[in-house]
Amino acid sequence: MEVMAKVAFCVYTAVIIGGSVFAVASSSLVRALVGLITTLVGVAGMYMLLASPFMAFMQLLIYVGAVSVLIFFAVMLTRAESGGDEASGAPMKTYVFGLAATMAPAAILGWLILTRPVASIAVPAEVSIKQLGEGLLGSYFLPFELISVILMVAMAGAVLLTWEKRGKK
Amino acid sequence: MSALTLYQIVALILLCAGLFGLTQRRSLVGMLICVELMLNGAGLSMVAAAQLTDFSATLGQLGTLFVMGLAAAEATLVLAIVVVVARRFGSAQTSDITTLKE
Numbered sequence: 335m336e337v338m339a340k341v342a343f344c345v346y347t348a349v350i351i352g353g354s355v356f357a358v359a360s361s362s363l364v365r366a367l368v369g370l371i372t373t374l375v376g377v378a379g380m381y382m383l384l385a386s387p388f389m390a391f392m393q394l395l396i397y398v399g400a401v402s403v404l405i406f407f408a409v410m411l412t413r414a415e416s417g418g419d420e421a422s423g424a425p426m427k428t429y430v431f432g433l434a435a436t437m438a439p440a441a442i443l444g445w446l447i448l449t450r451p452v453a454s455i456a457v458p459a460e461v462s463i464k465q466l467g468e469g470l471l472g473s474y475f476l477p478f479e480l481i482s483v484i485l486m487v488a489m490a491g492a493v494l495l496t497w498e499k500r501g502k503k
Numbered sequence: 504m505s506a507l508t509l510y511q512i513v514a515l516i517l518l519c520a521g522l523f524g525l526t527q528r529r530s531l532v533g534m535l536i537c538v539e540l541m542l543n544g545a546g547l548s549m550v551a552a553a554q555l556t557d558f559s560a561t562l563g564q565l566g567t568l569f570v571m572g573l574a575a576a577e578a579t580l581v582l583a584i585v586v587v588v589a590r591r592f593g594s595a596q597t598s599d600i601t602t603l604k605e
Contacts, residue, residue, distance in 0.1 A: 358524035432526030454507035458554035488576035492583035
């Protein structure tokens with residue numbers, strides 16, 4: 335079982351890294367979206383490895399099911415054909431500055447992770463959905479309500495932003 | 504190397520990929536894709552830290568659920584903004600939206 339977990343971790347890591355490289359470097363936005371979906375599925379696998387199947391399910395449902403479709407709509411609504419938005423590469427200066435801006439937090443966080451390791455439990459305990467629901471309706475009731483308000487406001491705001499009066503044009 | 508460190512390194516890779524892509528992409532939709540990468544790194548890091556230490560696992564998973572909900576709300580709003588910008592400027596590239604600069 336130990337070996338299987340390690341093999342699964344390596345496979346999911348490869349999926350995540352491959353997908354994220356595709357999502358960042360692809361010149362076509364649709365291919366970048368496919369890379370993003372690959373990464374999301376890999377992260378869902380990581381959640382399964384961490385003994386939280388409910389999180390993996392939610393990851394597939396919310397990200398792969400909803401957010402990806404939203405991004406796909408955005409791609410389709412903004413004329414993102416190949417040879418369009420991302421066809422020519424960024425100038426060299428942007429590349430160097432971007433690399434520097436990435437390496438700074440990566441170096442700090444990586445140094446912290448590697449030099450201050452926290453002892454971890456070997457086998458994570460599984461949290462049942464009942465416990466999660468009791469948490470949502472008990473101690474964390476206020477954030478639960480706030481997130482519904484935020485989703486409602488975001489939805490209403492999206493409708494309002496793209497509203498066009500009939501017969502205006 | 505403990506298991507938690509390995510998970511945190513994967514989350515860090517996701518964060519770096521998203522951050523680097525955010526500086527490279529020149530269309531708003533591409534930047535949105537990179538932000539989603541970073542948010543996933545945050546979620547993975549939170550769940551790993553909650554499941555693999557003595558910290559309350561329920562709080563970690565609920566926090567990640569809230570991050571997912573916020574990501575959905577953010578994607579909705581960004582989609583609406585991209586549509587408005589594309590209608591107003593005729594494209595969704597960051598280099599075309601520089602009216603204030605001129």
